[in-house]
Amino acid sequence: MFRQLPPTLYSAVVMELFERLAYYGMVLVLGIYLVEHIGIRPDVYGVVYGVSTAALYFLPLIAGALADRFGYKPAFVVAFATLTGGYALLGSTRSFPLICVALGLIAVGGSIVKPTVSGTVTRTTKEGSTRPVGFGLYYMMVNAGALIGPVLAAQVRNRTEFRYVFWVSAAACALMLVQALVAFREPVSAEERRAGKSIGRVLRDMLLVLGNWRFVLLLVIFSGFWGMIQVLFAFMPLYLQSFTDLLAVEAAIDRVVPLTRWAGHWLNPEVFISLDALLIVLLQAPISAATRRWRTLTAMLVGTSVGTVAWIAPALSPAAGVVALGICVWSVGEMICSARFFEYCGTIAPPDQVAVYLGYSFLSLFLANLYAPPWFGLLYQRFVTDRVAAHAAPQFIPFFGGVMLMGGLAVVGLALYGRFAAPARDR
Known part of the structure; x- marks a missing residue:
């Protein structure tokens, strides 16, 4: 093929x-x-x-x-x-x-x-x-x-x-x-x-899409899920670099597979976080198959819930095994709901405007990136960096609690959306 x-x-x-x-x-x-x-x-x-x-x-x-x-x-x-x-x-x-x-x-x-x-x-x-x-x-x-x-x-x-x-x-x-x-x-x-x-046509399409209140509400609610993923890319490398002993993990892996013989030191925070991408490559197909019969809104709600509770692990401990568990749980939630979001955006669009709606579904990620990383930055500064500078213990629970607050609001929003705002066929 x-x-x-x-x-x-x-x-x-x-x-x-x-x-x-x-x-x-x-x-x-x-x-x-x-x-x-x-x-x-x-x-x-x-x-x-x-x-x-x-x-x-x-x-x-x-x-x-x-x-x-x-x-x-x-x-x-x-x-x-x-x-x-x-x-x-x-x-x-x-x-x-x-x-x-x-x-x-x-x-x-x-x-x-x-x-x-x-x-x-x-x-x-x-x-x-x-x-x-x-x-x-x-x-x-x-x-x-x-x-x-x-x-x-x-x-x-x-x-x-x-x-x-x-x-x-x-x-x-x-x-x-x-x-x-x-x-x-x-x-x-x-x-x-x-x-x-033309650019004018793009702007007209945007006004058309933004005139659908159900679609706009969904974009706003689900931005909470997309926002959580930014803590993985933007702040987890800092967290791992400062508080997780990756050299010990590297040594443990080396006793089974001697990677350092040819790669030298290799387990940096960026490699550790790539566990998320590796799991998606390996497990996306079977997880999609296992959840294919779920209603789309149900899959989005379950996936967002799983992704939210994933941050309990690094909130409790920066130990490598605990953080890896959190990344694994997050990946499962991501695989359950991320693709289903785009699927749902296509189903609530008018039949002759599906492509337009799918194109503008990325506005949810745009919105998430506008507010989530600045919010995480404020939390990290207040509960981690400032406390370390003052020779006090960093407070991971408030930091990751702020991440879970974002996810929790998305979960509640999706539940209410499914009950009151979704098209009648999806309730």
């Missing part, structure tokens, strides 16, 4: 692999770098992280329309040129304003890649034939990048200077810039580009 896919699609998904590799290699060490090496306060870091990641989920609405109008090849060229510059700047400066500029460039470049790759898959495959295989390959590359990037970042920062992690990300994007220029073939004809969406 993979042989039926055109070279243009393979070129696009390889670019997705390298973009995700570069991004996850950067984002899982960003907090450690900015807080411990640059000296930025966690509450400030939370705001910077939140704004930059929020842009990643809002800008694709505009970037996708521009790619349809001007072509996918120019979009990829602009994206990877911007990403290369952003990562290179991040690895070259210790100036806070320039770091913000670098993260802004990375957000802009990443927001162009996301809709352009998915658009390429759609345009180069056939509905009901090669399209499921094409998107399966696409998501495989996303998860592969999420696994490889942190492992590569750990090796680079263990063997060289920290800033070279960002230079490796820049090199990965520079390589894809060359591929976009040389190997990628434009899948959008001139006639199709002329018929592409």
Whole structure:
């Protein structure tokens, strides 16, 4: 079946692999770098992280329309040129304003890649034939990048200077810039580009979608779930770096599988957190099969509940085994409900507007990133950093309690939504 896919699609998904590799290699060490090496306060870091990641989920609405109008090849060229510059700047400066500029460039470049790759898959495959295989390959590359990037970042920062992690990300994007220029073939004809969406059409679609109060309410409620995942990426690396003895875990693993013989020190916080991505790769299919008969809202409610209680583990202890248990429980909740959210967004949309609603479902992630990382930053500053600076014991329960509060509100909101606001067929 993979042989039926055109070279243009393979070129696009390889670019997705390298973009995700570069991004996850950067984002899982960003907090450690900015807080411990640059000296930025966690509450400030939370705001910077939140704004930059929020842009990643809002800008694709505009970037996708521009790619349809001007072509996918120019979009990829602009994206990877911007990403290369952003990562290179991040690895070259210790100036806070320039770091913000670098993260802004990375957000802009990443927001162009996301809709352009998915658009390429759609345009180069056939509905009901090669399209499921094409998107399966696409998501495989996303998860592969999420696994490889942190492992590569750990090796680079263990063997060289920290800033070279960002230079490796820049090199990965520079390589894809060359591929976009040389190997990628434009899948959008001139006639199709002329018929592409205008920015005005994008804004009209946004007003149309935001006029559906049920849909908007769902986006707001479920943003609590998406918000919780940001503590895993933004603040768990800091938590693990400071309070978890990963060297002891590495030594225990080495007694069974002697990885340090050829990899040296390898179990950094970013690798430990990649347990989440590994579990999704291994277990998403069986968990989806096991829960396929559940009502969609039920799956969303159960998954959010499981994800919320997962944070009890690191709240009680920073011991590696306890934290790993929490990550495993979180992963199960994520696998139960994350895909079902997008499924439900499609079912509550008018039949002729499903694609539009699915595109704007990412506004829930945009909203989550606007408020969740700043909230976590305030909590981490108050209950962890300030207390350590005052030579007092850090208070993990209030910090993770703030995370669970967000999840708890989402659980209550989903229960009330299912009872009072969902379409009659879903109650």
